[in-house]
Amino acid sequence: MLIDAASLWYRAYYALPSSIKSPEGARSGAVRGFFDGLSTLVRRFSPTELVCCLEGNWRPRWRTGLVAGYKADRAREDGSEDTPEGLDAQVAAIEALLAALGVATASHPDFEADDVIATLAARTAEPVCVVTGDRDLFQLVDDERDRTVVYLARGISKAELFDGEAVATKFGVAPEHYADFAVLRGDPSDGLPGVPGIGAKTATSLVNAYGGVNGVLAAALDESSDLPARRRRAILDAADYLDRALKVTTVVDHVEVPLIESGLPSEAADPAAVEALTAQWGIASAMRRFGEALTEARRA
Ligand code: MN
Ligand code: MN
Numbered sequence: 364m365l366i367d368a369a370s371l372w373y374r375a376y377y378a379l380p381s382s383i384k385s386p387e388g389a390r391s392g393a394v395r396g397f398f399d400g401l402s403t404l405v406r407r408f409s410p411t412e413l414v415c416c417l418e419g420n421w422r423p424r425w426r427t428g429l430v431a432g433y434k435a436d437r438a439r440e441d442g443s444e445d446t447p448e449g450l451d452a453q454v455a456a457i458e459a460l461l462a463a464l465g466v467a468t469a470s471h472p473d474f475e476a477d478d479v480i481a482t483l484a485a486r487t488a489e490p491v492c493v494v495t496g497d498r499d500l501f502q503l504v505d506d507e508r509d510r511t512v513v514y515l516a517r518g519i520s521k522a523e524l525f526d527g528e529a530v531a532t533k534f535g536v537a538p539e540h541y542a543d544f545a546v547l548r549g550d551p552s553d554g555l556p557g558v559p560g561i562g563a564k565t566a567t568s569l570v571n572a573y574g575g576v577n578g579v580l581a582a583a584l585d586e587s588s589d590l591p592a593r594r595r596r597a598i599l600d601a602a603d604y605l606d607r608a609l610k611v612t613t614v615v616d617h618v619e620v621p622l623i624e625s626g627l628p629s630e631a632a633d634p635a636a637v638e639a640l641t642a643q644w645g646i647a648s649a650m651r652r653f654g655e656a657l658t659e660a661r662r663a
Contacts, residue, residue, distance in 0.1 A: 465628030535567035
């Protein structure tokens with residue numbers, strides 16, 4: 364099970380009321396909700412291995428070099444991510460707790476969690492379940508290799524399991540064409556404008572008729588294809604964008620992340636630190652539930 368950790372703590376942050384505070388009076392809903400979310404996932408899926416993948420670089424320069432507006436809406440002037448009030452301190456606590464608990468984490472300073480997840484998935488022949496709220500990762504779904512996505516859109520308890528059929532039902536394209544679809548339609552939350560006049564429906568039918576962005580571009584160049592003139596022009600005008608945006612949206616599956624011990628921890632790596640952080644954040648029951656979930660999953 365590969366967790367897109369930022370997806371999980373964002374969901375936890377917004378799902379729990381701001382009135383949840385640590386004994387010191389700091390907002391603590393994201394810390395508690397993150398570990399309760401992990402407990403729920405571990406109970407539901409009984410993974411044999413678990414890695415929390417971190418955003419080593421939430422907006423890599425190599426991606427903004429291709430599409431300048433990529434994630435621009437979420438960037439502060441200094442380039443850091445514009446995070447909601449009180450989240451940063453809780454993220455630091457979650458990361459410290461994961462290390463102290465002995466839960467594996469992985470990241471790379473030049474890549475997003477998306478890429479780290481794709482890399483770890485590519486390295487194993489075992490079934491892989493990716494937990495995320497990031498639609499880009501639907502491109503990893505693969506029935507033959509038993510790759511699924513648990514999508515957190517509607518919250519952790521309502522997380523939906525996506526296989527190839529579920530992706531095709533929701534978006535009208537096979538998982539290997541999800542990135543093509545997203546690039547043609549655009550993805551406003553990531554700052555990808557899409558192609559003028561092409562919405563979700565048209566993007567789906569173009570991808571299925573011509574086989575991805577490159578096939579669509581080839582059809583637009585081919586005088587004998589049955590594309591209407593106006594559409595042909597819109598696609599050709601967007602050719603440079605399509606080429607760059609596809610590179611931005613396609614996850615990198617060969618990031619240099621070190622090999623990690625990813626089995627479920629049977630005991631804390633640093634029990635004193637776990638105890639201190641648990642007291643500081645007032646999360647004794649969430650920690651107990653997480654410990655129980657790990658024990659049950661190890662027995663399963
Ligand atoms: Mn992501
Ligand atoms: Mn993404």
